[in-house]
Amino acid sequence: MDRVPASFAVPKASDSRPPPHGRRxxxxxxxxxxxxxxxxxxxxxxxxxxxxxxxxxxxxxxxxDAVWVAPEGKACQLASGACWAVVAEKYRVILFGTYPFEEQWRGFVTIALWIGWGIASGWRRVPLAARLWGWLVVAVVTVVLMRGGVFGLSLVSTDEWGGLPLTFLVFAGTVAGGVPLAVLLALGRRSDLPIISGLCVAVIEGVRGIPLLVVLFFAALILPLFLPPQLNIDKLLRAEIGMIIFFAAYAAEVIRGGLQAIPAGQEEAAKALGMPYWTRMRKIVLPQALSVALPALFNDIIRAFKNTTFFSILGLFDVLGATKAALQDPVWVRYGLEGYLFVFMVYLVFCLGLTFHGREMEKNAWRRLGRGEA
Amino acid sequence: MRGIAWQVLLLAAVIGTIAWMGVNAMRALDERGMTSGLDFLFSGTSFPLGEGFFSFTQGETYLRAFLVGIGNTVVLSFLGIVSATVLGGAIGIARLSQNGLISGVAGGYVLLFRNSPQLVQIVFWYTFFTLLPAPRGSWEFGLGIFASNRGLTLPAPDRIDVFLWCLLAFAVGVVTSLIAGRIADHRRRRTGQRRRWAFWARVLPPLGFPLVLWALFGAPATWSVPELAGFNFRGGVILSPEFLAIYFGLTFYIAAFIAEIVRGGLRSVEDGQMEASKAIGLGGADMYRKVIVPQALRAIIPPLSAQYVSLLKNSSLAVAVGYPDLFSVSNTLLTYSGRTIEVLSIMALVYLTISLFVGALSNLANHYVQIPER
Missing domain, CATH: 1.20.890 (cAMP-dependent Protein Kinase, Chain A)
Known part of the structure; x- marks a missing residue:
C-alpha cells in the first residue's frame, strides 16, 4: 500500500522548464x-x-492575358483575357456622366478636392471644427464649380451633372442634411410631450419599414403632385430629399441609442445649474451621445454612400448610372464585367476610406471627452 | 403649459401642411385630367409580367398582378434569408478559426462584399449571367446542370408540386419534433422518468410526414433531367438570369453582414464560460449547444432580424434587373394605370406590413432566448 503523503506541498521548487521552442x-x-x-x-x-x-x-x-488598350475594341475580340480597354475608353463617362466634355476639367478638380481633403482631414490632429468647415468649403466650391455661371464659367444645369462629383454631392448632402434631422427626431422621440414623440415615432418607424427605393419614388413621382405648380423643385433635389429622410430615420435610432447610454445624472446636473433645454442638449448631452453613437453612425454613413447607387434606378447618372449608360455602346457591351469590376473597385476604395476615417474620428471624439487613450 | 402650446402648434402645422398638400394634389389631378380611386384594381391589364415564381398572363386583373408581385417578393426574400443565414453563419464561424487560411478567406469575403454597394453587386451578377455563352456552348457541370445566358438549369422531380408539399410536410415535422422534444424534456425534469416515446417523437415526424404524404400522392419518383435540345434546354427547371442576379445579390451581400453579427455574437460569450463548462465535464458539441450558443443568440438575434428586414426591403432592387417582384410590378402598374398615388401607397403599405410582421416574429424569438427574469 502506498503511503499517503502528509502534505501535498512541493518541498523545493522544480527545475525551470526550457522555453517552448519555435515561437519566433x-x-x-x-x-x-x-x-x-x-x-x-x-x-x-x-x-x-x-x-x-x-x-x-x-x-x-x-x-x-488582359488587353489594356484597344481602339474600337478590335484587340479585345481576339484576347482570351479581360478587356480593361473598356475602362480606358469609357472612364470619362463613368467618372463624369453626361457632363459636357470640354468642361470635364471641373470634374477632375472636384474629385481631386474631395480625395485631397478626405485624406488631409483623416489626419488625427485636425480638430473637428476645422474638419467640418473644410468640408463645407469643399462642398460650396464643388457646387459653384459644377454649376458655373460665375467667374466666366459656363452654366451647366443639374440635369447634366453626373459621375463621381454627383455621387460625392449626393452623399455629402445626405449626411449634412440627415444628421441634424436625425438629432431632432431622436430628441423628439425621447420627449415627454406625447404628440411630439408620437409624430417622431410614426416618421421613424414608417420610413424604416419601407424600402429606400419606395421613398425615392415617393419623392420623385408623388411630391410634385402635392406641391403647387409654381414651386418647381428639380428631380435631383427631390431625390435628395428622399435620401435625407431615409438616412435620418435610421440615424435617429442610432442617436437615440447614444442618448440612452448617457446617465440621467448628466442632464439632471445641468438642469440643477439652471441651463435651459437647448443649452443642456448642445453642451452636455449631445456631445457625449454622439460620441457614443459614432461607430454605429458611421455604419449608416457608409451605407448612405453605397445607397447613392439607387439614383441610377431613377435614371440619374451617378457612377453606376453613368457606367450603365457607357456600357450601352454596342462595341463595348460585351465587356460589361470588366466595367462593373472597375466600378466595384472604385466603391470599395471609397468605402474602406470612409471606414478608416470613421475610426480616426472615433478616437478623436473620445480624446475630446477626456476618455480613452490620448 | 408651454409644452402643450408647442404641441398644439406642431399638430396644427402638420395637419395644415397635409391639408395644403391634399388641395394641391386634387388640383394637380384635375388639371391633368387624372382620375383617382381603387376601381382600377379590378380591371384587366394590357401587359404581361416577367417570369417569376407565380404565373401571370396578360388580361388578368391589376389586383392579381399585385398579388403575383407580393408572392414573388415573399418567396425571393425567404430563399434569400435562408441562404444568407447559412452562408453568413458559416463565414462568421470560419472567421474565428485558428487556421489562418480559413479565417483569412472569410475575412476577405466580408471585406469585399460588405464594402461595395448591393446594387453594383446585383448588376455585376446580372452582367455575368447574361454574358455567359449561349446554350450550345454552355458550361456543363454534370447531372443536367448547365449554366448559359438562359440561366441555370437544374434537374427537378416531374411532380414538382408533390415535392414542394413534401418540403412543407418536412417543415411541419421539424416543428412537431421540437415541440414533442420540449414536452418530453419537461416530463423528464418533473418525474425523472425517460419516456420511451420521447426518442421516436423527435425522430419520426420530420422523416415520416413527408414520406407518408409522398406515398399518398402515389410515390412519384421520376426526375426530369435537363438536356440540350437545339438552341435551348428541355426538361428540369431553369432559373433565369434575372432571378439569379437578384438572388445572388441579396444573399452574398447580406451574408457578409450576418457573418459579422455571428462572429460578434460568439465573441461576446466570455472565455470563462467555455472554461467553466469544460471544468464541469461539459465539452465538445454539448458545450456549444448548452452553454455557448444560447448566450451568443442573445447578442445575435436583434441585429440578425434587422438584416432580414433589410434583405426583404432591398429585394425591391429586383427592378434593376427586371425580375417581377412587388416593386417592379408596381412600377409597371403605375405606368399603365396612371394611378401613381394609389399604386405607390398600396406598395408602401404592403412593404410596411411585411417588415412589421418580420419585426414582430423577431421580437418573439428574442423574447424566447432572453434570460428569464422575474
Missing part, C-alpha cells in the same frame, strides 16, 4: 497559423490548393 520567426508563425496539427494541414491543403488555382486563373484573365 516566419516559419514558426506559418506553422502555428496553417500547419498546427494534422487536421489543420489537411484543411490548409484542401482549401489552399483550389484557391491558388482559382487565383492563378483569375490573375491570368485579369492581368496576363
Amino acid at each position: 520567426g516566419i516559419l514558426a508563425r506559418l506553422h502555428a497559423r496553417y500547419f498546427a496539427s494534422l487536421w489543420d494541414t489537411v484543411v490548409t491543403l484542401v482549401i489552399g490548393l483550389p484557391l491558388l488555382l482559382m487565383a492563378w486563373f483569375f490573375l491570368k484573365w485579369a492581368l496576363v
Whole structure:
C-alpha cells in the first residue's frame, strides 16, 4: 500500500522548464497559423490548393492575358483575357456622366478636392471644427464649380451633372442634411410631450419599414403632385430629399441609442445649474451621445454612400448610372464585367476610406471627452 | 403649459401642411385630367409580367398582378434569408478559426462584399449571367446542370408540386419534433422518468410526414433531367438570369453582414464560460449547444432580424434587373394605370406590413432566448 503523503506541498521548487521552442520567426508563425496539427494541414491543403488555382486563373484573365488598350475594341475580340480597354475608353463617362466634355476639367478638380481633403482631414490632429468647415468649403466650391455661371464659367444645369462629383454631392448632402434631422427626431422621440414623440415615432418607424427605393419614388413621382405648380423643385433635389429622410430615420435610432447610454445624472446636473433645454442638449448631452453613437453612425454613413447607387434606378447618372449608360455602346457591351469590376473597385476604395476615417474620428471624439487613450 | 402650446402648434402645422398638400394634389389631378380611386384594381391589364415564381398572363386583373408581385417578393426574400443565414453563419464561424487560411478567406469575403454597394453587386451578377455563352456552348457541370445566358438549369422531380408539399410536410415535422422534444424534456425534469416515446417523437415526424404524404400522392419518383435540345434546354427547371442576379445579390451581400453579427455574437460569450463548462465535464458539441450558443443568440438575434428586414426591403432592387417582384410590378402598374398615388401607397403599405410582421416574429424569438427574469 502506498503511503499517503502528509502534505501535498512541493518541498523545493522544480527545475525551470526550457522555453517552448519555435515561437519566433516566419516559419514558426506559418506553422502555428496553417500547419498546427494534422487536421489543420489537411484543411490548409484542401482549401489552399483550389484557391491558388482559382487565383492563378483569375490573375491570368485579369492581368496576363488582359488587353489594356484597344481602339474600337478590335484587340479585345481576339484576347482570351479581360478587356480593361473598356475602362480606358469609357472612364470619362463613368467618372463624369453626361457632363459636357470640354468642361470635364471641373470634374477632375472636384474629385481631386474631395480625395485631397478626405485624406488631409483623416489626419488625427485636425480638430473637428476645422474638419467640418473644410468640408463645407469643399462642398460650396464643388457646387459653384459644377454649376458655373460665375467667374466666366459656363452654366451647366443639374440635369447634366453626373459621375463621381454627383455621387460625392449626393452623399455629402445626405449626411449634412440627415444628421441634424436625425438629432431632432431622436430628441423628439425621447420627449415627454406625447404628440411630439408620437409624430417622431410614426416618421421613424414608417420610413424604416419601407424600402429606400419606395421613398425615392415617393419623392420623385408623388411630391410634385402635392406641391403647387409654381414651386418647381428639380428631380435631383427631390431625390435628395428622399435620401435625407431615409438616412435620418435610421440615424435617429442610432442617436437615440447614444442618448440612452448617457446617465440621467448628466442632464439632471445641468438642469440643477439652471441651463435651459437647448443649452443642456448642445453642451452636455449631445456631445457625449454622439460620441457614443459614432461607430454605429458611421455604419449608416457608409451605407448612405453605397445607397447613392439607387439614383441610377431613377435614371440619374451617378457612377453606376453613368457606367450603365457607357456600357450601352454596342462595341463595348460585351465587356460589361470588366466595367462593373472597375466600378466595384472604385466603391470599395471609397468605402474602406470612409471606414478608416470613421475610426480616426472615433478616437478623436473620445480624446475630446477626456476618455480613452490620448 | 408651454409644452402643450408647442404641441398644439406642431399638430396644427402638420395637419395644415397635409391639408395644403391634399388641395394641391386634387388640383394637380384635375388639371391633368387624372382620375383617382381603387376601381382600377379590378380591371384587366394590357401587359404581361416577367417570369417569376407565380404565373401571370396578360388580361388578368391589376389586383392579381399585385398579388403575383407580393408572392414573388415573399418567396425571393425567404430563399434569400435562408441562404444568407447559412452562408453568413458559416463565414462568421470560419472567421474565428485558428487556421489562418480559413479565417483569412472569410475575412476577405466580408471585406469585399460588405464594402461595395448591393446594387453594383446585383448588376455585376446580372452582367455575368447574361454574358455567359449561349446554350450550345454552355458550361456543363454534370447531372443536367448547365449554366448559359438562359440561366441555370437544374434537374427537378416531374411532380414538382408533390415535392414542394413534401418540403412543407418536412417543415411541419421539424416543428412537431421540437415541440414533442420540449414536452418530453419537461416530463423528464418533473418525474425523472425517460419516456420511451420521447426518442421516436423527435425522430419520426420530420422523416415520416413527408414520406407518408409522398406515398399518398402515389410515390412519384421520376426526375426530369435537363438536356440540350437545339438552341435551348428541355426538361428540369431553369432559373433565369434575372432571378439569379437578384438572388445572388441579396444573399452574398447580406451574408457578409450576418457573418459579422455571428462572429460578434460568439465573441461576446466570455472565455470563462467555455472554461467553466469544460471544468464541469461539459465539452465538445454539448458545450456549444448548452452553454455557448444560447448566450451568443442573445447578442445575435436583434441585429440578425434587422438584416432580414433589410434583405426583404432591398429585394425591391429586383427592378434593376427586371425580375417581377412587388416593386417592379408596381412600377409597371403605375405606368399603365396612371394611378401613381394609389399604386405607390398600396406598395408602401404592403412593404410596411411585411417588415412589421418580420419585426414582430423577431421580437418573439428574442423574447424566447432572453434570460428569464422575474
